[in-house]
Amino acid sequence: MVRNFSPSTSTLILSDDFNDGTLAGWTPNLGAWTNPGTYMRGEYDLGNAWNMHSSTGSNLVYTGTVNILSGHGEGLVLRSSAAGASSYDLILDTVDNVLKLSKRPPYQVLASYPMTVQHDHPYVLKVVANGSTLEGYLDGVKVLTVTDSAYTSGHLGVILFLSTATYDDLEARRIR
Numbered sequence: 001m002v003r004n005f006s007p008s009t010s011t012l013i014l015s016d017d018f019n020d021g022t023l024a025g026w027t028p029n030l031g032a033w034t035n036p037g038t039y040m041r042g043e044y045d046l047g048n049a050w051n052m053h054s055s056t057g058s059n060l061v062y063t064g065t066v067n068i069l070s071g072h073g074e075g076l077v078l079r080s081s082a083a084g085a086s087s088y089d090l091i092l093d094t095v096d097n098v099l100k101l102s103k104r105p106p107y108q109v110l111a112s113y114p115m116t117v118q119h120d121h122p123y124v125l126k127v128v129a130n131g132s133t134l135e136g137y138l139d140g141v142k143v144l145t146v147t148d149s150a151y152t153s154g155h156l157g158v159i160l161f162l163s164t165a166t167y168d169d170l171e172a173r174r175i176r
Contacts (some may be wrong), residue, residue: 015171017038018038018167023040025053026054027052029049031044031050041164042160048161050080052155055156057154058079059131060174062078062172063172064076065122065169066122068094068164072162075090077155078154079152080154087103088127088151090125094119096112098114099112100136113136113144122168125137126140128175134146
């Protein structure tokens with residue numbers, strides 16, 4: 001997948017296409033996480049589950065291809081605690097049919113974009129965090145913007161909720 005980053009976002013923080021068959025650098029918090037060789041797969045049917053990367057960042061652009069195979073939701077996690085429980089999340093939600101930017105704890109939806117979220121359909125998500133401004137993109141189109149200053153830096157990762165889902169081509173770059 002080709003990413004178009006400006007020179008101001010050139011410092012690579014995270015890059016994983018999962019083509020090596022491992023989950024090196026990833027730490028799961030609940031759920032079953034595997035790498036069959038070309039993507040990361042997560043399964044959890046009891047609530048939220050996270051898989052957090054060792055990478056951290058503050059002002060950044062974070063992108064990835066996500067695909068909900070079955071269940072309720074999945075997304076990207078940023079500026080998070082190491083376990084994922086305190087974070088901002090950009091989540092595709094099949095129950096409410098929205099893309100949403102949220103934070104936790106307590107869980108709060110900061111903004112949502114109505115859409116029909118399909119199972120077994122890959123979506124490219126991107127979140128831009130710059131100071132207190134967070135922007136959510138769906139397949140290259142900015143659809144969400146919020147201002148919140150609860151979290152200023154932290155870990156990057158992924159989340160799923162009552163789902164089986166895949167993640168691929170995860171990449172984060174620092175905004176200078």
